[in-house]
Amino acid sequence: MEGNLNLTLKIWRQKNASVAGKFETYQVSGISTDMSFLEMIDVLNNRLIEEGDDPVAFDHDCREGICGMCSMYINGRPHGPNRGVTTCQLHMRSFQDGETITVEPWRASAFPVIKDLVVNRSAFDRIIAAGGFVSINTGNAQDANSLPIPKEDADDAFAAAACIGCGACVAACKNASAMLFTSAKISQLALLPQGKVEASKRAEAMVAQMDEEGFGACSNTGACEAECPKGISLENIARMNREYFSATFSSK
């Protein structure tokens, strides 16, 4: 069809965690520019299934930019060429007819490949389980105005809570560091009165778990912030540093 795209795809194929993977090259044609990137992969997969081949395994769920599952490293960037979007929100109009597109899984020792483009991100779950919660008794839901919270703090906490745990920050970082994710999860609680109570314990436990999982340190390159689909700010990492170092001296 007129205006549709013919593309060459170089996709990472890997049977499972214990065997080596390699790139396979596929041609797809007649791709509508209105398709999302995942729908384009669906087209390829339908064909592979019809031909009796193994379809490309990839993570996806909501397909509306809120679940954080659709991890793909496209042409050298997490979630492809556009800022502020996940792969499911990336549309084929961002590509040129005849282009070769390289698709890889997130690369980090803390995110081992399960199959093809699917990686195991349960390291994030363990960081949350280490302290990303409030365990004090906060009582019944109160009148909204009975807890005085400055508007700026509420806004910052909400902005940090927008993190969908996609792992693009780890994928983008040259050190495979999880600072942006961990700092967002620490910040969203540390900024609010219910979360403040356990702030030092939380900062210490979550940072320790993050290191334990094998994520790298932060070189402050800012790649994570630039590639984060939810615009999580580097200010959160500075806040985590403050929380952590003050916990070093004050925690019991």
Place this chain on the structure above:
Amino acid sequence: MSWLTKSLNSSLGKKLLMAITGLFLISFLLVHCSLNALIFLNDGGVAFNEGAEFMAHNPVIRTMEIVLFAGLLLHIVDGLRLWFENKSKRPVAYAKVDGAANSKWYSRSMGLLGTLLLLFLILHLKHFWYFSRLTDGLEDHTLFAEMQAVFMNPVVVVVYVLGCISLGYHLLHGFQSAFQSIGWNHPKYSPTIKTIGAIFSIVIPAAFAAMPIAFYFHLIH
């Protein structure tokens, strides 16, 4: 004190150490550059030699020299440790990386820039620190005269200029990065910190680089 070593050995603590030692080295650069800039008075090195003489005999300065070496060593050891540890976190490399799309090349190359700086520093210490502290060369002629002699060699001049360029880029990222590492990111201060950092990273290395160039072209007598 195990709580302190545990914190300093965490990924955050290692960066805190980089930031504190880095900022300390920055303060040293300011003193070193100001003193050396006395050569630009073009008074035959009189003021510069007096300054160097004072630095060599003042007990506070001599003590700080030890602290400086300790700080530099910590910065280097911790920096190389971070560099190699961070590299190991991505055992399978990406086939295609578009780094320019999300960060500055020099922010991703601090280990390389630091190593170039280290190589330069070894040569630099050999030229002047070794000469003035560990030989009796100063009985023969002044430090200023030694600078004049060393910078007659064009290869040395080029190496020094390259060293200053590495320093400039190391600081262009490092200066503001150190404040982020200690947790100082605030809308009131961060823009000023970034501006001062950029000016410092250009002016100080440029002033340093001008010294061997000026000697080589006999602009200073």
